[in-house]
Amino acid sequence: MPISRVLIVEDDQAQRVHLQNLLAGAGYTVTLAHDGQEGLAKAKSDNPQVILMDINMPVMDGFAAARSLRNDPATKDIPVIFVSAKDQKADRVWATMNGAKGYVTKPYHPDQILDQIKTLG
Numbered sequence: 001m002p003i004s005r006v007l008i009v010e011d012d013q014a015q016r017v018h019l020q021n022l023l024a025g026a027g028y029t030v031t032l033a034h035d036g037q038e039g040l041a042k043a044k045s046d047n048p049q050v051i052l053m054d055i056n057m058p059v060m061d062g063f064a065a066a067r068s069l070r071n072d073p074a075t076k077d078i079p080v081i082f083v084s085a086k087d088q089k090a091d092r093v094w095a096t097m098n099g100a101k102g103y104v105t106k107p108y109h110p111d112q113i114l115d116q117i118k119t120l121g
Contacts, residue, residue, distance in 0.1 A: 003121040007031045007048035009039030009065065010083070011057040015106070019052060019083070022110050028117075036065030043075045050120055052113070055084040055091070063098045070099040081116050083108065 006028045010016040016032055023030045031046045033039035036053070037060040043051060051069070055062035062082060069075040081102035082095045095103050102116040 003028070003049040003117055005029045005031070005046070005048045005050075006117065007033060007039065007042055007046060007051045009033045009036060009042075009051060009053040009057070009062065011035055011054060015054070015083075019113065022113060023117075026114055036060030036062055036068075039065050040068055040072075040075070043069060043078055044072075048078060050117055051078055051080045052083050053080055055082055055086050055095075063094060066095075066098040066100060079120050081113075081120075083113065 006023050008016055008019045008030060010019060011034055020030050020032060031042050031048060033042045035057045053062045053065060066080050069078060079101035080099060082100050083104045085106045087105045092103050101120060104112045104116055
């Protein structure tokens with residue numbers, strides 16, 4: 001089944017708006033959250049098919065949010081793609097250990113985001 005609903009969890013407003021415009025322009029229905037805690041709530045209430053998540057965020061970072069998603073029966077099957085400025089091998093390994101299905105580093109080309117989502121659908 002093709003992916004149509006995406007949740008963006010990003011604390012930086014400019015990044016959030018850029019991702020929202022990119023995905024909406026590609027035909028996706030987009031929901032937004034400002035931090036990991038809000039992202040968890042939206043994942044439960046809005047039932048997205050994929051989550052794009054930053055790592056460095058206030059309240060709850062992306063790694064903690066991904067662990068919480070994975071440990072909750074209601075959200076454990078929602079794939080998470082990290083979109084982060086963190087570009088060390090350790091960050092990618094830690095992302096995978098926390099259940100990430102994809103990883104894109106900032107700055108990114110729009111096709112990198114769209115291709116990651118398409119590979120999940």
